[in-house]
Structure formats: C-alpha cells, structure tokens
Amino acid sequence: MNMNPILSIRHSFAAPRTRMVAHLPRMLLALLAACCAFTAWAVPALSPEYAAPSPDGTKLYVTAATSDSLLVFNTATDKLAAEWILPCKPSGVAVAANGTVYITGGGVDGALHALSSEGKPIGRVAVGHTPLAPVLDESGTTVYVPNRFGGDVVAVDTASMTVKGRCRAVREPHAVALGARGRTLFVANFLPLARADSLSVSAVVTLIDTLTFETLRNVPLPNGSTGLRGAAATPDGAFIYITHVLARHQLPTTQLDRGWMNTAAVSILDGRTGVYINTVLLDEVDLGAANPWGATVSPDGKLLIIAHAGTQEISIIDRAALHARLNQAARNESVNDVTRSSADVANDLSFLTGIRRRIRLDGHGSRGVAVAGGRAYVPLYFEDAVASVALDAAGTHPVRRIPMGIATGQPTDPVRRGEMLFNDGTICFQQWQSCASCHPDGRADGLNWDLLNDGAGNPKQSKSLVYCHLTPPTMITGIRPDMQACNRKGLTHIHFSVRPEADALCLDAYVSALQPVPSPYRVNGALSDQAKAGEIVFQKAGCVMCHPPAAKGPQGEQLFTNLKKYDLGLGVGNEKGRAFDTPTLVESWRNAPYLYDGRALTIEELFTTHNPNNTHGSTQSLTLEEIKALAAFVLSF
Numbered sequence: 069m070n071m072n073p074i075l076s077i078r079h080s081f082a083a084p085r086t087r088m089v090a091h092l093p094r095m096l097l098a099l100l101a102a103c104c105a106f107t108a109w110a111v112p113a114l115s116p117e118y119a120a121p122s123p124d125g126t127k128l129y130v131t132a133a134t135s136d137s138l139l140v141f142n143t144a145t146d147k148l149a150a151e152w153i154l155p156c157k158p159s160g161v162a163v164a165a166n167g168t169v170y171i172t173g174g175g176v177d178g179a180l181h182a183l184s185s186e187g188k189p190i191g192r193v194a195v196g197h198t199p200l201a202p203v204l205d206e207s208g209t210t211v212y213v214p215n216r217f218g219g220d221v222v223a224v225d226t227a228s229m230t231v232k233g234r235c236r237a238v239r240e241p242h243a244v245a246l247g248a249r250g251r252t253l254f255v256a257n258f259l260p261l262a263r264a265d266s267l268s269v270s271a272v273v274t275l276i277d278t279l280t281f282e283t284l285r286n287v288p289l290p291n292g293s294t295g296l297r298g299a300a301a302t303p304d305g306a307f308i309y310i311t312h313v314l315a316r317h318q319l320p321t322t323q324l325d326r327g328w329m330n331t332a333a334v335s336i337l338d339g340r341t342g343v344y345i346n347t348v349l350l351d352e353v354d355l356g357a358a359n360p361w362g363a364t365v366s367p368d369g370k371l372l373i374i375a376h377a378g379t380q381e382i383s384i385i386d387r388a389a390l391h392a393r394l395n396q397a398a399r400n401e402s403v404n405d406v407t408r409s410s411a412d413v414a415n416d417l418s419f420l421t422g423i424r425r426r427i428r429l430d431g432h433g434s435r436g437v438a439v440a441g442g443r444a445y446v447p448l449y450f451e452d453a454v455a456s457v458a459l460d461a462a463g464t465h466p467v468r469r470i471p472m473g474i475a476t477g478q479p480t481d482p483v484r485r486g487e488m489l490f491n492d493g494t495i496c497f498q499q500w501q502s503c504a505s506c507h508p509d510g511r512a513d514g515l516n517w518d519l520l521n522d523g524a525g526n527p528k529q530s531k532s533l534v535y536c537h538l539t540p541p542t543m544i545t546g547i548r549p550d551m552q553a554c555n556r557k558g559l560t561h562i563h564f565s566v567r568p569e570a571d572a573l574c575l576d577a578y579v580s581a582l583q584p585v586p587s588p589y590r591v592n593g594a595l596s597d598q599a600k601a602g603e604i605v606f607q608k609a610g611c612v613m614c615h616p617p618a619a620k621g622p623q624g625e626q627l628f629t630n631l632k633k634y635d636l637g638l639g640v641g642n643e644k645g646r647a648f649d650t651p652t653l654v655e656s657w658r659n660a661p662y663l664y665d666g667r668a669l670t671i672e673e674l675f676t677t678h679n680p681n682n683t684h685g686s687t688q689s690l691t692l693e694e695i696k697a698l699a700a701f702v703l704s705f
Contacts, residue, residue: 113484114139114473116447116454118201118362118436120161120169122185125440129169130447130454130472131158138171139472140187143441146456146470152187160201164208164226172199172213176586176593180213180224191229195222197588201243201299205250205278212253212278214241217588217658221255221274223281233281237274243299245308246278247339253278254308254337256296260514264529264666269317269515271296273310273335275342289335290347290414292317294513295505297435298374300363301339307391308337311360311374313505314347314414317515320524324564325354327417330501332357334374336394346394347414350374350383350424356500357383357426358493362436364444371459373444375434378493378502382427382437382446382457384465389423429455430469432478432488450488452476486578489571497564503575506530506562510582512659516666521557522547526642529666531651532659537580538621539629539652544664546633546649552576587657589703602701605694609675609685611702614650628653628705636683638663657703671699 115133119141122129127149128141136157140150156173163169167185172178178199182190196215203212204226211224214237221241223233240258247254255274262269270293275284289296292315300309314333321329332350337343350357358378365372365387372385396403397410406416413419433449444457452473458466479485489495490510493502506513507530516527521543528544533551536542540550548554555575559567589599606612614634619627633647648664656662661669668674675687675695682688687695 113450113479114452115433115449116452116472117433117449118158118160119438119445119447119454120163121438121440121445122163123165123167127185128438128440128445128454129161129163130445131161131171131436133157133159133449138169138183138187141445141454141470141472143443143445146468148472150187152183154181156181159199160213162202162204162211164204166208168208168226170202170204170211170226172202174199176217176588176590178215178218180211180229182226182229193224193229193231195224195231196220198585200241203244203246205246207250210278212244212246214244214255216240216242216258217585219588221253221276223278235276235281235283238272238286241274242296243310245299245301245339246305247301247308247342248305250305251278252276252284252339252342254299254301254310254339254342256299256310256312258294258296258508260294261660261669262514263669264514264516264661265527267291270294271312271514273308273337273344284342287337287342287344289344290314290333292515293333293335293347294515295359295508297359297361297377298363300365300372302365302387303367303369305339307345308339309363309365309372309374310335310337311363313359313513314349315506315513315515317517318527320518321520321562324356324497324500327351327356327500329562330356330358330505331417332360332376332378333414334360334363334372346397346410348390348394348419349414349417350376350420351417351500352421353417354498356493356496356498357381358496358499358501359491359505361434362446364437364439366439366459373437373439375437375446376493377433377435377449377491378505379499380429380432380434380492380494382429382434382444383420384425384427384444384457384459385420386423390420393419393423425463425465427457427465427467429457429467431455432492447472450479450484482574482577483581484578486574486576486581489574490578495559495563495565495567495571501563503558503562507533510534510579511655514661514666519543520561523642528664529661532655533579534582534584534655535621535625535627535652537576538625539627539631541633541649544648544651545646551579555579584655584705585658587655587704589657589700595704596700598697599700599704602694602697602699605690605698606701609687609690609698611685611698615653626654626705637681638678638684640665653702654705656705671702672696675699 117133130139138152142149158173160172169183171181196218198216225232238257239261242258243256253276268291272286295313298311314331335347336345361377362375374383431448431451446455456468490503511532518527537551542548615628635647639646
C-alpha cells in the first residue's frame with residue numbers, strides 16, 4: 069500500500085487535535101488583529117465546503133477548502149472534535165462503511181488520500197489534475213474520482229490504493245453518482261462542449277460502465293444547461309439528480325423577471341437505464357434560487373435536498389410527490405395551470421409548489437450538503453461555519469448555526485468579500501443570478517449572450533475574467549474601458565440592482581486576484597515537445613504580432629496580447645466590419661469555444677476552417693502537423 073510520508077509526519081505532529089489547540093496560531097492572529105486594528109492582518113479562512121457523515125452518523129467530516137485540513141465535527145454535541153492536517157487543500161470527502169475516510173485534493177498533482185476513522189494515514193494515490201467529489205461503491209472496494217481539469221474519471225482500488233481504470237469525460241467532470249446495482253457511473257460535465265452559435269448548447273452527463281470502465285453514451289441536458297455542480301443518487305440508485313444552471317441564453321438580456329436570463333434546475337435521470345427523465349426548476353415565479361450546488365438524498369429516500377450557493381438556502385423536496393408529478397406530466401395529465409405534458413416541466417416555475425420547502429440559512433456559501441442523524445448539514449464557505457437543519461416531520465426545519473473557526477461572520481478582506489459578492493445571488497433583482505452564473509469561478513460558461521452594451525441581435529461569448537484588469541479594454545468588442553467599468557455596469561444592467569460603491573470595489577479586488585490554473589497540456593510544468601515545435605510555428609504564422617509573448621503585466625504575468633482591436637473580417641450579420649479586442653491566450657485550454665460567437669469548437673478549427681483568408685495568422689499553408697503543434701503551444705498557457 070502506498071504510504072504518504074508527508075501526510076504521516078504532519079499527522080503524527082498534529083492529530084487528532086482539538087480546535088483550540090489546532091488553531092492556536094489563528095487565535096493569536098485574531099488577537100493581534102483585534103489589538104492592532106490599524107494593521108491589515110486577518111484570521112486565515114477555513115472555507116468549509118463539502119461534508120460526509122461517518123457510518124453511524126455521530127461524526128461529520130468537513131473539508132476546509134482554503135486550509136490544509138479536514139474538520140471532524142461531533143453531531144451529538146454540535147462541536148468541532150478535531151482537525152486533521154493534510155498535505156493539500158481538500159476538494160472532496162467520502163466515508164466508507166468501515167469508517168475509512170477518503171479525501172481528494174491538489175491541482176496538477178492531485179491525489180486521493182485514505183485515512184482511518186482516527187485520522188491515521190492509510191494510503192495515497194495520484195489520480196489527476198484537480199480531483200473532486202470522490203464516491204464509493206456499495207462494497208467499499210472502489211472509489212470513483214472525477215478529475216476536473218484532467219478531463220477524466222478514475223476508479224481506485226481501495227485495497228491496494230491503485231488506479232484500476234480511467235475513462236475520458238466530455239468537459240470538466242465535476243461530480244459523479246452511481247446508478248442501480250453500481251453498474252453505471254453518472255458523470256456531471258461542468259460545461260457544454262459545443263459551438264456556441266448552435267441551435268442547442270448544453271452540458272452532458274457521461275455514462276460509464278463500471279465493469280469495463282468504458283463510456284456507454286453521453287446524455288444531453290436541456291438547451292442552456294451549464295454549471296453542473298452536484299450529483300446525487302437515491303439509496304437504491306434508481307434515480308440520479310444533477311444540479312445546474314439552466315440559462316435562457318438565446319434571449320436578449322432586457323430583464324430578469326420570471327427567469328428571463330438564468331434559472332436554477334435539477335435534472336433527473338433513470339439510474340437503471342440512464343434515460344433522461346426531465347428537468348425541474350428550483351426557482352419560484354418571483355424569487356430565484358440561484359446557483360444550485362450540492363445535492364443529496366436522505367438515507368430513507370424520502371427527501372431530495374439541494375444547496376443553493378447563490379441564495380444561502382437549501383431546498384427540501386418531497387421525492388415521492390416530485391416523481392408523482394413527473395409521472396403525471398409524462399402521461400400528458402395536467403399537473404397545474406402551466407404543466408400539462410413533460411415538455412412543460414422545464415419552464416414551470418410553480419412545479420414544486422406545495423412539495424418543496426426553501427430554508428434560509430444564517431450565512432453565505434452553501435455548497436455541499438450531507439445528512440446525519442435526522443439533520444441536514446450545510447458548510448458555509450464564506451463564514452467558517454456549518455448550518456444544521458432539522459429534517460423534522462412537522463416541516464418546521466429549525467436551523468442552527470455552528471461556528472467552525474475563529475473568524476466567523478462575513479469576511480472583511482476585500483478580495484474574500486469580493487469573492488462572496490461575486491457568488492451572491494441575493495444582490496441581484498429577485499435573486500435570479502450571481503456574477504458566477506455566467507462566469508463560474510470567474511471564467512466563461514460556454515454560451516453566447518446578447519448583452520445590450522453594443523446593440524441587440526448580436527450575441528457573443530461570455531469571457532473569462534482572468535487578467536481582465538491587466539488587458540483593457542474589456543468585453544469582446546472593447547466597449548468598456550476597463551474591468552472597473554464592467555463590474556459597475558454589470559451590477560446595473562445584469563443584476564438590475566443598485567449597490568454601494570464598496571461592493572464594486574470588493575468585486576474589483578476579487579477579479580484582480582484571479583490567477584490562471586496550470587494547463588493540463590504541460591508536461592511536468594514545461595512545454596511538451598509538440599508545444600515547443602508549435603512555438604516556432606507561432607512565430608512563422610505571425611501570431612506573435614498580436615499575441616506577443618513579451619507582453620507582461622506588472623508582476624511579470626504573461627499576457628499574450630497587444631491590447632489592440634482589429635477587424636479581421638470575422639464579423640457576420642450585424643457584426644460585419646466590426647473590430648474585436650485581441651484577447652489574452654492565458655487559459656485558452658479552458659475557454660472553448662473560440663472567436664467572438666463561439667463558432668470554432670477547437671483551436672485547430674480556428675486556424676483552418678475559420679481562417680480561410682489568413683487574416684487571423686498565416687495558417688492556411690501550414691501542414692496538419694504544424695497546426696497540431698501550434699494548437700499545443702497556444703493551449704499550454
């Protein structure tokens with residue numbers, strides 16, 4: 069079995085530690101900050117994010133996303149029992165029937181760690197780039213791990229802690245769930261992988277055969293499905309629930325009423341056959357439920373519970389009643405005044421009326437959710453606390469807020485507070501969306517949007533915000549002079565709200581702090597041989613003229629843009645003759661599709677199919693080998 073000496077040493081030094089001992093340095097920092105208010109000191113945030121209960125429900129294991137630790141919570145006393153120090157920032161947790169705790173963490177060097185129920189290191193195995201959300205099979209012999217930026221899913225043998233299977237997903241696999249009898253693994257792909265100018269653009273759920281570990285098929289969700297965050301299965305695996313944003317991206321952004329731009333949704337699939345059943349909206353007619361994230365089904369199978377990261381609440385849904393209504397719709401029977409068939413369900417903002425309770429939580433950042441001892445536990449990412457919600461039969465669902473760290477309450481650090489506001493749907497008119505709805509994690513959602521800042525009827529790609537503060541002007545047409553103007557116009561024209569300048573300043577600070585994720589196309593952090601060859605082609609094709617590698621930010625950030633606008637003859641329709649801003653190439657590997665309207669699905673297509681006149685670099689005379697090398701170079705940043 070593979071042992072991790074770093075984990076072993078750190079654990080032997082620290083574990084299991086009580087919160088008081090574990091965070092003596094944090095307490096000293098808090099004391100110093102209180103005594104020296106004029107300093108910029110702050111207590112480091114824990115960012116509790118995901119949770120999993122012990123087999124007997126007496127413990128809850130909570131990941132601390134911005135701290136290298138796992139928090140062990142006693143559900144009987146509502147107190148933190150210990151903190152286990154890890155060699156990475158954890159990104160997911162699962163607990164086996166025998167009490168073994170499995171934790172994912174790390175970036176390009178992502179790994180799965182196994183710990184005993186007492187916190188003793190058992191094993192470690194490298195799995196891939198940015199592993200998330202581990203899920204165990206019923207026997208406890210296999211852990212399934214999606215690697216978000218590795219673009220695949222691995223099966224890990226728990227006895228030997230070795231990878232026994234690897235299967236490609238479609239795009240940024242974010243969560244997985246097991247279907248009936250554990251025969252099929254359902255993989256929620258975070259973003260669509262399609263031309264953005266297509267009639268239908270949606271993320272898909274990949275179905276993997278757990279015996280052969282090969283792809284069975286990809287199941288598309290409704291048009292506009294993006295930001296797939298959570299996956300949950302019923303105890304028998306008969307049904308699978310996928311949470312996501314359902315964007316109405318083909319409408320002009322003239323209003324927000326009744327979910328005109330973005331709605332919150334859960335899609336249901338048959339866990340036995342893999343067949344898509346339907347998609348249910350989690351919003352109400354005049355109150356959005358922005359950014360659904362984690363999901364779980366109660367152990368008795370009666371309740372479906374969904375955390376809403378944008379509105380600081382959870383939805384508690386009567387599962388039997390939900391499926392009764394879905395079956396009615398499937399039989400073309402009237403469910404209510406809106407739904408009279410299956411086709412009506414995904415547009416019905418009243419479908420859950422009477423069978424769902426929305427419970428407001430006392431804190432921001434409700435992402436993961438777990439059930440133990442008749443209570444739902446929801447880590448509050450931005451407030452170092454956990455919300456505990458009683459799943460009482462009377463349906464009153466009283467809420468308790470349980471501090472997990474020293475610095476509880478809303479963050480005051482501008483970057484941290486800006487991140488909170490960026491993900492906060494409550495600052496939007498009727499809570500329909502947050503900045504993160506169209507810019508998840510500060511990046512792009514893979515969709516075209518018809519914003520009104522440069523006219524109507526000309527939809528364009530949402531853009532990644534990485535380095536946008538260093539590469540003015542902003543927006544694809546350069547219509548805004550800088551990032552600061554963008555943030556303020558976004559609050560006014562996208563959130564349809566009026567916010568204090570202090571909020572805008574915090575959003576500025578957060579967006580300015582975004583850092584690129586290392587490209588999966590690199591080999592041990594360096595350019596591959598193919599990318600090195602592509603660097604020569606980059607010069608030969610003249611790409612360097614508009615995307616100079618020498619263009620640097622104040623801290624040496626490589627920008628790959630000359631900050632100019634050009635009419636390359638790429639505009640069509642209303643955009644014919646328009647000059648477009650030269651984008652940075654940073655994180656190009658993450659930003660497909662390409663060009664202002666997303667017509668190029670791949671970088672190779674951008675250089676070939678969509679550059680017939682050599683206006684976008686002299687690429688038509690390049691060989692296929694040179695085109696692939698050039699793409700490898702561009703995708704390495």
